[in-house]
Amino acid sequence: MSGHSKWHNIQQRKGKQDAKRGNEFTKAAKAIAMAAQKGGDAAMNFSLRLAIDKAKAVGMPKDNIDRAIKRGTGEIEGLKMEEVTYEGFGPGGAAILIKCVTDNKNRTVSDLKHILNLHGGSFGSAGSVAWMFEQVGVVTILDLRFMISDLAKRGEFELKMIESGAEDIIDDSEAEIIIKTKPEGLRQITEKLKELGIEPTESGPRWVAKDKIKVDKDVEEKLGELFAELEAHDDVEDYFTNAE
Numbered sequence: 601m602s603g604h605s606k607w608h609n610i611q612q613r614k615g616k617q618d619a620k621r622g623n624e625f626t627k628a629a630k631a632i633a634m635a636a637q638k639g640g641d642a643a644m645n646f647s648l649r650l651a652i653d654k655a656k657a658v659g660m661p662k663d664n665i666d667r668a669i670k671r672g673t674g675e676i677e678g679l680k681m682e683e684v685t686y687e688g689f690g691p692g693g694a695a696i697l698i699k700c701v702t703d704n705k706n707r708t709v710s711d712l713k714h715i716l717n718l719h720g721g722s723f724g725s726a727g728s729v730a731w732m733f734e735q736v737g738v739v740t741i742l743d744l745r746f747m748i749s750d751l752a753k754r755g756e757f758e759l760k761m762i763e764s765g766a767e768d769i770i771d772d773s774e775a776e777i778i779i780k781t782k783p784e785g786l787r788q789i790t791e792k793l794k795e796l797g798i799e800p801t802e803s804g805p806r807w808v809a810k811d812k813i814k815v816d817k818d819v820e821e822k823l824g825e826l827f828a829e830l831e832a833h834d835d836v837e838d839y840f841t842n843a844e
Contacts, residue, residue, distance in 0.1 A: 626834045628655035629668040630701040634681040636672025646787050648672075650804050657801065679703035683837075685807075686712055687729035690721040690826050692819035694843035695729040697807045702835040711833060719826035732842055733807040736767075737786035739779040740802040741793065757796070764792040776801070809842030819843075 632655060635648040642649040648669070655665050671678035684705060686698045696716075702708040713723045758769055765785035770778040781789050783805045790803050815823065823843055830836045 623832065623834050624658040625655075625660050625664060627701070627837060628658060628660050629664060629671075630681055630834075631655075631837060632665060632668035633672035633678065634683055634701045636669045637681070640669050640673040640675075650786070650790075653800070653803065684708075685730075687724040687726065688712070688716050688721055689724060689729070690716070690841065690843070691719065691822040692813075692815045692843070694721075694813065694815065694819070694823060694841050695732050695809070696721070697729060697733060697840045698830060698836060699807075699838045699840075700835045701837050708835045711835070712830075715826065715829045715833070719829070720822055721826060732811070733809055733840060735783055735805055736808050737781040737783045737789070738802070738804065738806045739781070739786065739789050739793065739800050741777050741779070741798055741800050760792060760796070761789065764788045806838075807840040809840070811842065812844040813842055815843050 628651070631651040632648065635645060635651040638647065639645040640648070642652055652665055655668075667676060670676040672681070681701050681703055682705060683699070683701050686700065686709070688696045688698065690696050698712060700708050700712075709723075715721075716723050758766075761769060761779055765781045765788050766779050767782070767785075768780040770780065779789055786803060786805070790800055793800055820843075823841070827839060827841075830839050
């Protein structure tokens with residue numbers, strides 16, 4: 601699990617936050633519009649609720665969120681969004697899954713091919729990489745102080761998570777707790793956390809590599825540059841790799 605966070609955290613340490621901040625609202629709006637195509641009521645549409653939670657986490661104003669929902673439902677005219685996952689390889693043969701939300705797949709494919717080729721990677725055909733990953737539900741919360749200081753309360757918390765469908769609870773090195781479940785268990789986990797007064801910092805389905813590969817410092821640097829460009833692209837919602 602921590603491997604996914606690692607690459608995002610590398611970008612933060614390199615001072616990529618200004619560029620990232622510039623397209624966070626664009627990405628959040630696309631994700632909301634995409635989810636709202638299945639219904640504009642977040643109480644009935646869990647995917648929309650997750651998208652709204654992510655938008656709020658990056659400080660997206662309520663008016664922007666409401667407009668994105670209306671674009672998705674068709675109340676406001678706009679381009680139709682599609683969610684698509686592309687496959688490719690990075691430097692060192694690292695497998696990469698790239699999750700996109702786009703209104704123009706031809707443009708997105710062209711851009712991704714260019715980015716991958718520029719950084720020593722290649723665009724893959726359907727199925728070339730996906731078999732190396734499995735989809736899981738992941739909920740991330742800040743490592744609450746009482747969970748560290750009071751083992752009894754920590755045990756009680758973990759038991760409640762397990763009863764709600766958690767398959768693994770991991771203490772991440774970035775002072776976070778990562779709760780792993782089946783994708784269909786996300787709703788029950790997030791609802792239980794909110795009952796406990798805990799707001800997830802991130803939640804949603806995630807592709808996790810079945811087997812990780814180690815990369816040397818040179819490859820790590822090249823992958824970091826590649827992932828920085830992917831993060832900066834407005835159509836890229838997330839990416840996943842088997843590089844450790």
